[in-house]
Amino acid sequence: MLKVSINTCLGQFCLDCAFDVPKTGVTAIFGRSGSGKTSLINHIAGLRSAEAGLIQLHGRELYNSETGIYLPPEKRNIGYVFQEPRLFPHYSVRENLLYGVRNKSDSELFQLIIQLLAIETLLDRRPTTLSGGEKQRVAIGRALLTEPDLLLMDEPLASLDLPRKKELLPYLSRLSKEFEIPILYVTHSLDEIIQLADHMILLDQGKITQSGKVEKIWGCEEMRPWLEGDSRSSLLTGEVKQHHKEYPMTSIVLDANTSLWMPKLDLSPGQQVRLRIRANDVSLTRKMPESSSIRNILPGRISSMKIDANQQIEVNLKLGDNQLWSHITAWAKDDLALQEDDQVFVQIKGISLTKDDWIDL
Numbered sequence: 001m002l003k004v005s006i007n008t009c010l011g012q013f014c015l016d017c018a019f020d021v022p023k024t025g026v027t028a029i030f031g032r033s034g035s036g037k038t039s040l041i042n043h044i045a046g047l048r049s050a051e052a053g054l055i056q057l058h059g060r061e062l063y064n065s066e067t068g069i070y071l072p073p074e075k076r077n078i079g080y081v082f083q084e085p086r087l088f089p090h091y092s093v094r095e096n097l098l099y100g101v102r103n104k105s106d107s108e109l110f111q112l113i114i115q116l117l118a119i120e121t122l123l124d125r126r127p128t129t130l131s132g133g134e135k136q137r138v139a140i141g142r143a144l145l146t147e148p149d150l151l152l153m154d155e156p157l158a159s160l161d162l163p164r165k166k167e168l169l170p171y172l173s174r175l176s177k178e179f180e181i182p183i184l185y186v187t188h189s190l191d192e193i194i195q196l197a198d199h200m201i202l203l204d205q206g207k208i209t210q211s212g213k214v215e216k217i218w219g220c221e222e223m224r225p226w227l228e229g230d231s232r233s234s235l236l237t238g239e240v241k242q243h244h245k246e247y248p249m250t251s252i253v254l255d256a257n258t259s260l261w262m263p264k265l266d267l268s269p270g271q272q273v274r275l276r277i278r279a280n281d282v283s284l285t286r287k288m289p290e291s292s293s294i295r296n297i298l299p300g301r302i303s304s305m306k307i308d309a310n311q312q313i314e315v316n317l318k319l320g321d322n323q324l325w326s327h328i329t330a331w332a333k334d335d336l337a338l339q340e341d342d343q344v345f346v347q348i349k350g351i352s353l354t355k356d357d358w359i360d361l
């Protein structure tokens, strides 16, 4: 586990945060530009020193202002992947990968990493001949080959265009499952968080405003600037229950009493999935409709209602054990005379869940 507590100022900017990162999985660091994301991971890497604090990785102290411990970056055993791949142009891909690696033979780890990142065929090429996505895969491979206790990634996809980002995401996702090390992942992208992160830390002006499981943070008030109105959505975790016998649909269990139908997933019963349900795809009725094209009609209760910037209503609902957002017009709210604590029926079109709205966990 990584334990961090940092209190320091750089000019006008002060970083004051304390948090723990679980032993495995991806923890996303998210926040506005200038909120201190890069400064934070640079402190952990040892590229910056704080005025006060403690950084402990798997029980080993990397930094302790009280006892004067300050390990330089090369003694911390931390891998760092930057926005730009930073490869040595005069070395081949193989030489880049093995730079700084003690065991330079074709180890099992080397084979695993080149397969996982699909860079076997690039080994004899020079970085200048690679695409942006290929270069970044090599940079990730190089960081992993040093067998780090922690991997820091600072917007590793930011310099890539959208198709390259999409190409690299599955590699990152596989890597986080395959390597049992904590990954701290700085990003501006909510899509990357949905695809990759298990946990999330929200930073604002150098302070942590929220941290915890992604599903929980997603719905919190501090996420409102990024997820308001039309862009409001909920993240839910569930398990594949069954596939429909006649139609290309899959049922996902969210809790003991709640399940949803969505277009067929190529997954087996029992597999875990994360779903994003857009608030615009969730409508409400007072009575159970008698016949409807909508496949998911579930009982829910209104927890709270908020007016968005366009004077429409964001309704937060309790759906079984989960929280769900619905976005409706103020007109509909008045027409149905909706109030907090009311019991309603929540309607989610099965077809509204597209392939960008789920990942297997």
Ligand SMILES: Nc1ncnc2c1ncn2[C@@H]1O[C@H](COP(=O)(O)OP(=O)(O)OP(=O)(O)O)[C@@H](O)[C@H]1O
Pocket (backbone or CB within 6 Å): 010, 011, 012, 013, 031, 032, 033, 034, 035, 036, 037, 038, 039, 040
């Ligand atoms: N050497 C420095 N001296 C003074 N202020 C600095 C220094 N380095 C960074 N800062 C300030 O610290 C704040 C946090 O910067 P940082 O790069 O950590 O933010 P960030 O959240 O990573 O931003 P972005 O998302 O734009 O990369 C900024 O206001 C920045 O101007």
